[in-house]
Amino acid sequence: xSNADAVKTKKPxxxxxxxxxxxxxxxxVAILSGEFAPGDILSGEVAFSEALDVSRSAYREAVxxxxxxxxxxSRPKAGTRxxxxxxxxxxxxxxxxxxxxxxxxxxxxxSLFELRGxxxxxxxxxxxxxxxxxxxxxxxxxxxxxxxxxxxxxxGRAADRDFHDAILRATRNDALMVLSASIGAAVxxxxxxxxxxxxxxxxxIPDHRAVLDAIAAGDxxxxxxxxxxxxxxxLDDTQTSMAQ
Amino acid sequence: xSNADAVKTKKPxxxxxxxxxxxxxxxxVAILSGEFAPGDILSGEVAFSEALDVSRSAYREAVxxxxxxxxxxSRPKAGTRxxxxxxxxxxxxxxxxxxxxxxxxxxxxxSLFELRGxxxxxxxxxxxxxxxxxxxxxxxxxxxxxxxxxxxxxxGRAADRDFHDAILRATRNDALMVLSASIGAAVxxxxxxxxxxxxxxxxxIPDHRAVLDAIAAGDxxxxxxxxxxxxxxxLDDTQTSMAQ
DNA sequence: CCGAGACAATATGTCCGAGTAAATAGAAGA
DNA sequence: TCTTCTATTTACTCGGACATATTGTCTCGG
Numbered sequence: 001x002s003n004a005d006a007v008k009t010k011k012p013x014x015x016x017x018x019x020x021x022x023x024x025x026x027x028x029v030a031i032l033s034g035e036f037a038p039g040d041i042l043s044g045e046v047a048f049s050e051a052l053d054v055s056r057s058a059y060r061e062a063v064x065x066x067x068x069x070x071x072x073x074s075r076p077k078a079g080t081r082x083x084x085x086x087x088x089x090x091x092x093x094x095x096x097x098x099x100x101x102x103x104x105x106x107x108x109x110x111s112l113f114e115l116r117g118x119x120x121x122x123x124x125x126x127x128x129x130x131x132x133x134x135x136x137x138x139x140x141x142x143x144x145x146x147x148x149x150x151x152x153x154x155x156g157r158a159a160d161r162d163f164h165d166a167i168l169r170a171t172r173n174d175a176l177m178v179l180s181a182s183i184g185a186a187v188x189x190x191x192x193x194x195x196x197x198x199x200x201x202x203x204x205i206p207d208h209r210a211v212l213d214a215i216a217a218g219d220x221x222x223x224x225x226x227x228x229x230x231x232x233x234x235l236d237d238t239q240t241s242m243a244q
Numbered sequence: 245x246s247n248a249d250a251v252k253t254k255k256p257x258x259x260x261x262x263x264x265x266x267x268x269x270x271x272x273v274a275i276l277s278g279e280f281a282p283g284d285i286l287s288g289e290v291a292f293s294e295a296l297d298v299s300r301s302a303y304r305e306a307v308x309x310x311x312x313x314x315x316x317x318s319r320p321k322a323g324t325r326x327x328x329x330x331x332x333x334x335x336x337x338x339x340x341x342x343x344x345x346x347x348x349x350x351x352x353x354x355s356l357f358e359l360r361g362x363x364x365x366x367x368x369x370x371x372x373x374x375x376x377x378x379x380x381x382x383x384x385x386x387x388x389x390x391x392x393x394x395x396x397x398x399x400g401r402a403a404d405r406d407f408h409d410a411i412l413r414a415t416r417n418d419a420l421m422v423l424s425a426s427i428g429a430a431v432x433x434x435x436x437x438x439x440x441x442x443x444x445x446x447x448x449i450p451d452h453r454a455v456l457d458a459i460a461a462g463d464x465x466x467x468x469x470x471x472x473x474x475x476x477x478x479l480d481d482t483q484t485s486m487a488q
Numbered sequence: 489c490c491g492a493g494a495c496a497a498t499a500t501g502t503c504c505g506a507g508t509a510a511a512t513a514g515a516a517g518a
Numbered sequence: 519t520c521t522t523c524t525a526t527t528t529a530c531t532c533g534g535a536c537a538t539a540t541t542g543t544c545t546c547g548g
Contacts, residue, residue, distance in 0.1 A: 262529095262530070262531095263530075263531070264530085264531090298531085298532090299531060299532045299533065300532085300533080300534095301530090301531065301532065301533090302530085302531065302532080305530095319539085319540075320538070320539045320540055320541090321539065321540040321541055321542090322540070322541075
C-alpha cells in the first residue's frame with residue numbers, strides 16, 4: 001500500500017464532462033486562444049498526461065477528439081503538431097465553444113456574421129417556399145417564448161435559437177440544418193457579448209415577426225429581405241458593444 | 245496454451261490509416277449507410293472490440309472520434325447510442341467521405357448543391373471586392389491546370405478544387421474558408437459520379453473563366469451571377485447522370 | 489394495487505505497464 | 519558531398535484491473 005497514493009485522492013472534476021472530455025476542452029481552448037500556435041508540437045504523451053495528472057489513455061482519447069476536429073495531427077517520432085488554422089473545423093459546435101471560451105477574435109465574429117448574412121436570408125427564402133404547418137407552429141412558439149422572456153435570460157436566448165433553428169429545419173435541407181448548431185452558437189454568444197457590455201439590444205420581436213410573416217405568406221423575396229435586415233441589425237448591435 | 249497466439253500474427257491493415265482510424269472509418273461508414281440507424285445501441289465495448297479483433301483501447305479511441313463528430317453518444321450502463329441525424333456534423337470532411345463511401349443519398353447531394361448555390365455566388369461576390377494579386381494568380385494557375393488535365397484525371401479534379409478553394413480564400417473569411425473542404429469534397433465526388441455514369445461533363449473552362457474575369461474586374465454582381473450559372477450547370481449534369 | 493426509495497447488476501470510464509512499429513536524426517560509408 | 523544504414527525517440531497497440539455511474543429491480547410502505 002503506497003501511502004503516496006492516498007494523497008492522490010483528489011478528484012480532478014474540472015468540468016461536468018468526462019475526464020477525457022475535460023482534457024480535450026482544456027487543450028482545445030489553449031489552441032483556440034493561441035496558447036499553442038499552429039506548428040507547435042505537443043510532444044511527449046507521458047509528459048503531458050502527467051502534467052495534466054491523468055492517465056495516458058485519457059490523454060490519448062482527448063487527442064483523438066482534437067484530431068477528429070482537425071486541430072492537431074500526430075505521427076510517430078514527430079509528435080503531436082498543431083495544424084494550420086485552415087484545417088480547423090471552426091464550424092464544429094464544440095470548437096466554436098472553445099473559440100468563445102477565451103476572448104474571441106473580433107475578426108472571427110465578423111466572419112460568422114458574414115456567414116449568417118449569406119446563409120440565413122437564403123434559408124428564409126427556401127423556408128417560405130417549403131414550410132409546413134408544423135414549421136410555422138414551431139416558429140410561432142419560439143417567437144412567443146421570446147416575447148415572454150427577455151434575451152437576458154437563458155430561456156429567452158433558447159427561444160431565439162429555436163426560432164432560427166425552426167427556419168433552417170423548414171428548408172428541408174440537411175446541409176443547411178447542420179449549420180443550425182453553428183449559427184445558433186454564434187447568435188447566443190454574441191447576444192451575451194452585448195449583455196456583458198451592458199448594451200441592451202433593441203427589441204428584436206418586430207424584426208423576427210416580419211420574417212415569420214413573410215415565411216407564412218410564402219413570399220420568398222420578402223422573407224429573404226426581412227432576414228437580411230435582422231442579421232444586419234444584430235451585427236450593428238454587436239459591433240457597437242465591442243467598440244467600447 | 246498460447247500457441248493460438250502465434251497464428252494471430254496477421255496484420256489487420258485494413259486501410260492505410262492508423263488502426264483506430266480504420267475502425268472509426270468502418271463504423272462511420274456503417275452509420276452513414278444506415279446499417280446502424282439513429283437510436284440503435286452499439287452496446288458492449290468488449291464485444292465490439294473482439295468482433296473487430298482490436299483491443300478495447302483502439303475501439304474506444306475510434307468511438308471518441310465518432311463522438312467528436314456527433315455521430316454517437318455513450319453513457320455508462322446505457323451503451324453507445326447512434327444520435328439522430330440532425331446532430332451529425334455532415335459538413336465534416338471525414339463524415340462527408342463516409343457518406344460518399346457507400347451509395348450516397350440523392351437528396352443529400354441535392355442539399356449539398358443547394359448549399360453550394362448559396363455559398364459560392366456570395367463568396368465570389370466577396371472575392372471580387374477583396375481579392376489580392378496573389379489570389380488572382382492562384383485562380384489563374386488552377387484554371388490553367390484544368391485546361392491541361394481533363395476532369396477525368398485526379399490532377400484535373402485537384403485543379404478544380406484549387407480554383408474554388410482560391411475563391412473562398414480570397415473572401416478573407418475564416419468561416420467561409422472552412423466550408424472549402426466540404427464544398428471541395430462535394431465537387432470532387434459529384435464529378436466522379438458523372439464519370440461513373442459515363443457522362444462527359446461539358447467543357448467547364450468557359451464557365452470558370454467567366455467567374456475569374458468578373459472577380460479580376462472587381463465586379464461583384466457579375467461574379468455572383470457567373471458563379472450561380474456554374475453551379476446550376478454542374479447540378480444539371482449531376483442530375484442527368486443520376487437519373488439514368 | 490401502486491408508488492417511492494434502496495440496492496445490485498452491468499457497461500462505460502479510468503488507470504497501469506509492457507511491448508511494437510514507424511519516422512526522423514545521426515553516423516558510417518561511397 | 520551524397521547516400522545508405524542504423525539507432526533512438528515517439529506514438530501506437532495491447533491486455534488486464536479497478537472505479538464509477540446509471541439503470542432496472544426489488545422490497546417496503548401507503
